[in-house]
Structure formats: C-alpha cells, structure tokens
Amino acid sequence: MKRIRAIIAEDERLAREELVYLLEQEPDIELAACAANGRELLSLVASERPDVVFLDVQMPELGGVQAARMLKASPHSPMIVFTTAYDDYAVEAFGLNAVDYLLKPYSHLRLKESLQRIREKGTGIAGASASGSAAWQQKQLTGALAGETPRTSRGKLLLEDGDKHVLVNPESIVYAVREERIIRIFTADRQRIAAKLTLSELEEKLAGYTFFRPHRSYLINVNRISEITPWLNGAYNIVMKDEEHSSIPLSREAAKDLFRMLREA
Numbered sequence: 020m021k022r023i024r025a026i027i028a029e030d031e032r033l034a035r036e037e038l039v040y041l042l043e044q045e046p047d048i049e050l051a052a053c054a055a056n057g058r059e060l061l062s063l064v065a066s067e068r069p070d071v072v073f074l075d076v077q078m079p080e081l082g083g084v085q086a087a088r089m090l091k092a093s094p095h096s097p098m099i100v101f102t103t104a105y106d107d108y109a110v111e112a113f114g115l116n117a118v119d120y121l122l123k124p125y126s127h128l129r130l131k132e133s134l135q136r137i138r139e140k141g142t143g144i145a146g147a148s149a150s151g152s153a154a155w156q157q158k159q160l161t162g163a164l165a166g167e168t169p170r171t172s173r174g175k176l177l178l179e180d181g182d183k184h185v186l187v188n189p190e191s192i193v194y195a196v197r198e199e200r201i202i203r204i205f206t207a208d209r210q211r212i213a214a215k216l217t218l219s220e221l222e223e224k225l226a227g228y229t230f231f232r233p234h235r236s237y238l239i240n241v242n243r244i245s246e247i248t249p250w251l252n253g254a255y256n257i258v259m260k261d262e263e264h265s266s267i268p269l270s271r272e273a274a275k276d277l278f279r280m281l282r283e284a
Contacts, residue, residue: 023137026069027053028060028086029102030078034123038073038102041130048134057081061089069097071118071137076103087115088227098140100133115229116280176224178204178214185212189228193261194239195221207243207261231277233257233269247277 025048029035035053042048051067054060058081060072072090076083083101090096099115104123118140119133175186191206197218204212204221214221222230222238229241245258253271258264269277 022047022049023071024049024051024067024069025071025073026051026060026063026067026097027073028055028057028078028083029053029073029075030055031075034075034102038130041127042073044127045134047138055079057083057086060086064090064097071098071100073100073102073121076101076105084115087117091115092227098137100137178212178216180212180214185210187212189225190240190242192225192230192240193243193259194237194265194267196238197236205261205265209262231273231280233267233273233277235270237267239267 025042027035027038027042027050029038035055039050039053042050051069052063054063056078060074061081063069064072074083074087078086083103087099087101090099099117100119100121101117102121102123102125118136121129121133175188178185178187187204187206187210191208191210193205193207195202195204195214195218200215202214202216202218202221204210204214206212216224218232218236218238222232225238230238231241232238239257239259243260245260245264247269248256248258250256250268253274255269255274257267257269259267
C-alpha cells in the first residue's frame with residue numbers, strides 16, 4: 020500500500036489534535052509533522068517533503084493562502100487541502116489548485132471525501148528531484164524567516180505603458196484583454212494600462228495569483244468574479260466586480276475547467 024505523507028498546519032491546538040486523531044484512523048496516511056504557522060510549515064516541508072498539507076487559512080506570522088502561494092511556486096509542490104471556518108477564501112483557494120476546501124466543523128465522512136481525492140490525484144511531490152526541490156524550499160524558507168514577502172504574493176508589477184512605466188498591484192487587476200499588439204489592463208482603482216507584452220507574458224508574471232484564461236483574448240482575476248451567466252451553445256458571460264460590471268466571454272471549453280475548479284469544494 021502506497022503511504023501518503025501529510026503535514027498539518029493549524030494554529031488552534033484542539034483543531035490540530037482532532038485532525039491528527041482522524042488521520043491516524045487511515046492506514047495509508049503517514050502524519051509527518053504538525054505546524055502552528057506558515058513559516059514553521061515551510062521549514063517542515065523542506066525537511067519532511069510531504070505529499071499533502073492540510074492548511075488552515077488564517078494563521079499567525081504567515082497565513083495559509085500566502086504559504087500556499089509559496090509552495091505552489093515549486094515545480095514539485097505538495098497537494099493542498101485548505102481547512103477553515105470561513106468560506107471567504109474558497110475561490111482563491113481553488114485558484115491555487117487546492118485539492119479541497121474543508122469548512123470547519125467538518126465530519127469524518129467529509130474528510131474521507133478529501134482523502135479519496137488525494138488518493139486519486141496521486142502524490143504531488145513523488146519522484147521530485149531532491150536537489151532541485153530542496154534548493155527551492157530552502158530559498159523560500161530563508162526569505163520567509165527573514166520576513167520577506169515573495170514577488171508572487173504581494174510584489175507589484177512594473178509595466179510599460181506607452182512612454183512611461185507604471186507599478187501595479189496584481190490583486191487590484193480585474194481583467195486584461197488583448198487588443199492587436201497591446202494588452203489593456205483594467206484595475207479596481209480605475210487604472211487603464213496599455214501594456215506592451217503578450218497575454219501569455221502577463222499570465223506568467225501573475226503566476227501565484229488567482230488568474231484564469233476564460234477566453235484566448237482575456238485574463239481575469241478569479242477573486243473579482245461577480246457572477247457567471249449562460250450565453251449561447253454552452254458558452255457563458257462572466258460579470259466582474261468593477262464599476263462597469265464588465266462582461267467577459269467564457270468559452271465552452273474554458274467553462275469546464277473553471278466550473279470544475281469552483282465546484283470541487
């Protein structure tokens with residue numbers, strides 16, 4: 020039987036002990052360690068190399084979402100199951116490709132559903148290069164322990180807009196659209212930027228944030244979706260949370276990926 024190595028990152032002692040107890044009932048789950056905050060988690064991931072992390076969203080020092088972004092940046096990152104008493108971060112969690120999102124208090128049966136998804140998905144870091152993974156984890160850990168914030172978490176983007184350069188907070192971006200040889204970027208604070216890059220280049224710069232390609236000409240911030248409405252032939256329109264209530268096309272093929280991401284909770 021293939022054993023799955025797990026780490027629990029939970030700052031509440033009782034919740035941590037309850038999850039430990041439940042996981043110990045599963046014969047193929049090997050509990051490697053427990054962490055009380057995100058920075059401690061990064062240290063343990065570097066040394067224990069788990070297959071899955073059960074990650075509380077709200078923790079001191081380094082929150083769960085930020086820690087997940089740092090882990091996601093690795094080419095051999097562990098699977099993530101978010102655990103929280105709040106549903107506010109569900110969309111963002113699945114933007115980070117979380118395996119599941121458990122709302123507290125959850126039952127043993129609900130946990131078993133998550134474990135089955137983990138088993139079906141396979142071990143996210145099995146077969147990883149020891150040297151490559153260890154080097155990345157050590158780099159992330161060093162920055163976190165020094166109080167640094169990774170670029171993929173809170174850093175600003177430097178974009179060329181005409182004859183000037185502008186700094187943009189990625190989380191303020193509502194959507195971007197390709198128009199001939201430029202990308203027009205629309206932000207929540209009403210910035211309108213004509214950037215000289217491709218949509219794929221912008222998507223790469225935003226790796227680690229919750230952005231999605233609903234259509235070949237658009238890139239949207241998943242956290243700024245207001246609603247999704249049916250259109251024609253299996254396609255949809257996405258209404259964004261901006262003053263204009265911008266409508267973004269969602270292709271039939273992309274819809275499958277987006278709904279799968281949002282409905283797996």
